Amino acid sequence: MSSIDTILQKDVLDRESILRLIAVRDPEQIELIRSAANRTLLENCGNKVFYRGLVEFSNVCISDCYYCGIRKSNHGVNRYTLSEQDILEAAQWCAEQGYGSLVLQSGERTDRTFTDLVERVVKKIKECTVSPKLPDGLGITLCIGEQEPEVYRRLFAAGAHRYLLRVETTNPQLFRSIHPPQQTLESRVRCLEILKQIGFQVGTGVMIGLPGQTLEHLVDDLLFFRDRDIDMVGMGPYIVHSDTEMKQYKVSVEAQRDEILTRSLLMIALCRLVLKDVNIAATTALQTIKENGRELGLDFGANVIMPQLTPLEVRKDYLLYEDKPCVDENREQCRGCLERRIRSVGREVGFDQWGDSLHFRKKVNGPGRS
Ligand code: 5AD
Secondary structure, X not given: OOOHHHHHHOOOOOHHHHHHHHOOOOHHHHHHHXXXXXXXXXXXXXXXXXXXXXXXXXXXXXXXXXXOOOOOOOOOOOOOEOOHHHHHHHHHHHHHOOOOEEEEEEXXXXXXXXXXXXXXXXXXXXXXXXXXXXXXXXXXXXXXXOXXXXXXXXXXXXXXXXXXXXXXXXXXXXXXXXXOOOOOHHHHHHXXXXXXXXOOEEEEOEEEOOOOOOHHHHHHHHHHHHHOOOOXXXXXXXXXXXXXXXXXXXXXXXXXHHHHHHHHHHHHHHHHHHHOOOEEEEOHHHHHHOOOHHHHHHHOOOOEEOOEOOOHHHHOOOOOOOOOOOOOOOHHHHHHHHHHHHHHOOOEEOOOOOOOOHHHHHHHHOXXXX
């Protein structure tokens, strides 16, 4: 059997090698994986960390995912939708700070009032954020769930150019165990295909530490990202919310915190080693299970961070999971704190740029012209 060292020297990792690496628990060997991922990151993407200002503009949701705190059956949630003006104000602030991109995230809704609001807001953000530093306005990522192809087309035409839709897990049985029957993995995968055909930079991701999830499942998730030619990845630990269908797992999931953190960091590192030039986010959920979780994420190969821009008044109503950090920090505090965290791990912030996925750019421009 080859050593971890030998495996890390290969340029292309097969399933068996990835499985060996994700099972590593010896700290020295984990460090070898981390430093290999870091090298791959620097070689393929450089030292910069890109910001995506996060606006959680509505927590109204028609879906009922068993793990999620804002699922429609949770009647304890105070539901809100920000006004167009509030969203535009956040976008303008984002552009002024030099955060080159914005993420508009919400619960899932498919009614025309909602999709019209998003379309209108996207158009206006593009108009109001054009400046000498951002000649094409802010980069816009949408994260508003499964929609009809026609809606995706309208939103792309309006000026959104990235779309995030997590598959949560690529294992059909595990997917079924965390969603109601009308939500299917096939439908999510179909959406990802359509988004790609339309021309979006497409992001997906999974939760790590789901009850019943094995290391094999996680390796298959990485291979799915590779084989589906995904441009951006956002993954994070599963954290139990007490007002959900899966609350019975609270004690067992919390007892495995360290293991889930290790798995999450190894998933980032292996994603970097396997996919190389994609954008990978150091997600807020990482910071929930470990104070310096996001910095660790950067150290293991992530290159994107999402500073909070959701107005403080509603932030506590957008709790997908419990103990979400930064719910009482305003956006200025958030800005200073993040920059310190990024510098603490020897990285730089990529201000005033979209920070597009190089993987996507190479597909569009051809190799060597990123
Ligand atoms: N723990 C961790 N992540 C969660 N998400 C939703 N609920 C939870 C939870 N309890 C993630 C899902 C979703 C994204 C917006 O938030 O992956 O796609």
